[in-house]
Amino acid sequence: MASLWKIEILTTAQRELDQIADTLGNDVRKEILEDILDLQDDPRPAGSVHLRGTKDFYRIYTYRSMYRIVYRVLFGKRTVLVERIRPRPSAYSGLDRW
Numbered sequence: 001m002a003s004l005w006k007i008e009i010l011t012t013a014q015r016e017l018d019q020i021a022d023t024l025g026n027d028v029r030k031e032i033l034e035d036i037l038d039l040q041d042d043p044r045p046a047g048s049v050h051l052r053g054t055k056d057f058y059r060i061y062t063y064r065s066m067y068r069i070v071y072r073v074l075f076g077k078r079t080v081l082v083e084r085i086r087p088r089p090s091a092y093s094g095l096d097r098w
Contacts, residue, residue, distance in 0.1 A: 004040040009082040016085045020067065028063055032085060035062045036069060039080045043073045057083070057095055070095070 009017070021029035038045065044058060051057040051070070059068045068091035070084040084091050 003078070005043050006077070006079045007036060007040055007082065008079060009036065013082045013085050020063075020085065024063075032062050032067065032069070035060065036082055039071065043071075043080045051092065051095065054095055059091065067091075 017029060017032060020032065039060075044050075045060065048058050048060045051059060056072045056074065057070060058073060059070045061067070062069050062085070067085055067087055069082060070086070070091050072081040072083060073079075074081065083095075
């Protein structure tokens with residue numbers, strides 16, 4: 001069995017998750033966290049998309065496809081950094097591009 005990937009949720013993403021929970025409730029928070037934790041097993045699951053013009057950013061849909069989880073995969077460190085949890089299109093603005 002392959003070892004699990006480490007998950008880190010950045011402060012900004014945690015704040016965004018808290019705002020979503022304040023608006024939509026803790027059940028939504030739980031659903032989003034489950035999607036994030038699934039990245040431990042496979043940081044590039046079916047449905048994930050590598051974001052064009054970036055080196056290591058990916059996104060997956062969460063909560064009825066209303067929100068995007070934008071994250072970086074650091075292959076050398078076996079780490080997934082959750083950068084943003086936002087609705088489209090604000091999830092993509094200002095990302096580090098090559």
